[in-house]
Amino acid sequence: MKQTIVNNCKLNIGATKTFRILAEQSNGYANIGASLTEFKNFKRNIKCYIGEKDADMILDYLKALSESQDGFYYAYQVDEDNCLAKIFWADAQARMNYSLFGDTITFDPTYGTNKYHMAFTPFTGVDNHKKSVTFLLCTCRS
Template sequence: MVKAYNPKKTKVTRIGCKARIFFKFVIKEIDQVQVPLFVVDQFHAAHNHCLSPLKSVKEYVDGYENIGASLTYFKNFGREIKCFIGLKDAQMFVDQLETLHETQKGFYYAYGIDQNKCLFRVFWADVVARRNYALYGEAVTFDPTYSTNKYDMIFAPFTGVDHHKKSVTFGASLMSRENDQNFKWIFTKFLDCMGGKEPHCFFTDQCPAMKIAVPATFTTAAHRYCMWHIMKKLPEKVGTTLTKETDFVTRLNSVVWDSDLEPPDFEERWCSLISEFQLEDNEWLQYLFSKRQRWIPAYYRDIPLGCLLRTTQRSRAKQIL
């Protein structure tokens, strides 16, 4: 039996908040195919604690008087569900993936277990995600910045952009650790799922493990760094005085984000700005300039969708599989 990855547990406390999330069922046409989806209708992002099951059902049946059960019943029922699941939660997840594979043509999944038979990495993609990649897979972002609550596993989607400049999902993964072995495995399964077709451009953050895994897995894809992750470090690297009391950030943004610049123009404007603010000795900025081919749009204008997809933040606005 496959068991769940078991990190250090933390206590979760209910505080009686009335925040709610609503889903609605819709039929969406994707590439001339009618696809049933659940989408978020309302969500209060400032709250991230668990909902009371009684309140959830109350919204579903339109009033407490229509529930027909007490809070104690829901607590007992929840306890019975947890006892039923027990240590079988990971196996139930794998079984669900297998059911989807058997019942949905084109559904792909793969998983890995460790020496203790604990599930520690998973990749999956349905037929819509695979069709998305076939149509819009020239540029792909991979964003391992999410984590699950109970198991503390990393959730990392593969995301791109369609011809309407909207985000589309190509696949999703879970992993217990951000290391090069897990990244290599996930990238290998992604390529296997997509028939070995590599993207022209693959965007990630500057994670050291990613710098090992990407070139070890992809042979033709150009590895590019997420501009948002780089630029958000600016106050820390050059000082808050410079970023808050001058126009340095605004002017630097106008240089690094300009996809219409040719490489010589970018280099001239960058060097002029660095000289004006006397930042020639800043090692971080020197390093960024030395790696400019990996994150500045001027150096990958010839890659399809390369300048359109410059940050892994695309995945944050996308409803995941």
């Protein structure tokens, strides 16, 4: 049950909806083995655990990828308060695509920001087969 909540959190599915899904799969709310309040409390505890460590967690994840995957690259910058301000990553396939077809790139920094005022900016290139090639950049919007 807890793993289902964690997995659904990754998909941006909240505790209430997860509770309803499990009730449907279990043939009723009485068969779940927990209350909606317990689901919400568990999700709250996950958020508390992550707390202010979310930037460290993503950087640790990217470091692990760079150590385990040849050609994986990432870079980041922090601001004057030592808070994550910019982050960029690309795997070997994205880097190869960029080196071969990087002459046409567009980006839209108006996509939106998260609670840290960071914009998630997709870069899209076009290869010689007229296929889109996507690159990603997260930057701090002022």
